[in-house]
């Protein structure tokens with residue numbers, strides 16, 4: 001029974017969850033969502049499909065939304081989603097539910113996993129102790145999630161309608177990725193390793209004179 005996990009990850013948290021989960025789920029492959037493969041528009045082979053992504057401004061990254069909307073899948077596919085977050089989950093699953101509903105497919109199970117915060121404009125980097133605690137809890141959660149997925153159990157994410165409406169407004173007002181690049185810069189602490197430009201899922205970081213340069 002094959003499973004495909006489509007993951008979107010900028011700083012590696014969601015990739016870590018995808019890798020750990022894939023080790024616990026039978027016949028599982030992981031596929032990166034990035035600007036290079038938004039052309040994947042069909043998955044009629046996988047019996048189970050998962051989406052793993054970070055929370056951005058209380059909602060889902062726009063590229064993930066586009067990817068789910070474009071993906072054609074079988075009606076009886078068991079679909080699950082996992083959102084990784086740094087402090088406040090918001091309302092990540094309604095967009096996915098809506099996109100799937102248009103294809104007559106249900107979101108069977110949804111989970112959230114607390115990881116170190118990656119939003120450097122809002123959050124201080126996690127301390128080593130905080131990271132160790134997060135990663136330990138993440139492993140335990142992944143084990144529980146894998147047993148649910150392996151047996152195709154439903155697992156509804158409990159949300160609160162008035163709060164969802166508020167989060168939607170906050171998301172619409174604050175999530176403007178096209179305007180965020182101007183807030184990013186580096187100083188002498190950047191060693192110019194270039195990893196950020198290699199892993200950026202939006203292909204939005206180029207190295208200039210050995211330093212990263214953010215696009216729009």
Ligand SMILES: Cc1cc2nc3c(=O)[nH]c(=O)nc-3n(C[C@H](O)[C@H](O)[C@H](O)COP(=O)(O)O)c2cc1C
Nearest residue numbers: 009010011012013014054055057058086087088118
């Ligand atoms: C632009 C941006 C917005 C974010 N917004 C939120 C948020 O609203 N709530 C939250 O808990 N974490 C937020 N985060 C933190 C990430 O969701 C979290 O660190 C996630 O695990 C990062 O995943 P990744 O390493 O796979 O990219 C945000 C991060 C970024 C970069």
